[in-house]
Amino acid sequence: MDLHIKQKVALVFGAGSGLGQAIAIALAAEGARVVLAGRTAEKLQSTAEKIKHLGGESLVLPWDLAKASVIDQNFSLIESTWGSVDILINNTGGPPATLAQGQDPALWLEKFQEMVLSVIMITDRALPAMKKKQWGRIITSTSSGAVSPLTNLGISNTLRASLHAWSKTLANEVAASGITANIVVPGRIATDRIKSLDQGLAERHNKTVEEVALDSLKNIPIGRIGEPKEFAAVVTFLAGQPASYVTGSVIRVDGGLISTI
Secondary structure (H helix, E strand, O other), rough: OOOOOOOOOOEOOOOOOOOHHHHHHHHHHOEEEEEEEEHHHHHHHHHHHHHHHHHEEEEEEEEEOHHHHHHHHHHHHHHHHHOOEEEEEEEEEOOEEEEEOOOOHHHHHHHHHHHHHHHHHHHHHHHHHHHHHOOEEEEEEEEHHHHHOOEEEEEHHHHHHHHHHHHHHHHHHHHOEEEEEEEEEOOOHHHHHHHHHHHHHHOOOOOOOOHHHHHHHOOOOOOOOOOOOHHHHHHHHHHHHOOOOOOOOOOOOOOOOOOOO
C-alpha cells in the first residue's frame, strides 16, 4: 500500500528511543523526511544513523518539551530547512509512578507543562501551515492508563486522559481543513519505560522483574508483549493518505490488554 507520504515533513517527538524511534524509522521507510526531536542529541543521532542506513532523510533537533520558549525557533529551523510540518507525532515521556493523592502541586504543574501544554502549543504552531495546505496529520501517543487507569500512575492517568478530550475536540475543529487528529494507545510494548515500571512494581511487591513481566502476560490475550515496530506500523498508517477518513479516534495497540470496550 502506498501511503502517499513521500517527501512529507514529519516531526516526531521522543525519537531517540522506544516508540518514538520506531515511528521515526517507519515514517522514513515510507519516504517521509523526518525531524527527530528529543532531549538527548546522542540518542537522536543513533536514530538518524538507522534512517540513513535505510536510505531515508532525517534532521536531528534537540528539543526539551519543558521549554516553551523554543517552540517557535525550532519550527522556524524546520521550515527553513524542509518547509512546514505535515505530520506531527506528539510523543512525550511519562511522569514518575505516583498515587493520585498527596502529590506536590509543583509536580502536577511541571508534568502538565511537559505532557499536555507543550503538546497543545506545538500543535497550535503546526496547524496554520496544515490549514493552508488543506492537509495534515496530528497523532498523539498516550497510555493505556488514559482508558483504564493503572495503579500507582495517578499523574500519568490524569494528564494522558486530558489529551484524549483535547484531541477529540480538535479533530472536530480541523476536519474541514483536511487535517486528522487521532490518539494511539500503546499497551505493554517492549520499551525502557515498561522496564522501569516493572522494576518499580517488583520492588513494591518483593518480586523479581522477571516475575512481574510474566504475570503481566496473563492479562494479554495475544500472550506476548508488543514490539515497537508493531505500534509504529499503526501510527504510520494513520499518517498516510489512505487513513484520511479516520479522525477523532482512540486506537489501541495492546494485544487485547485493555478490558474496557
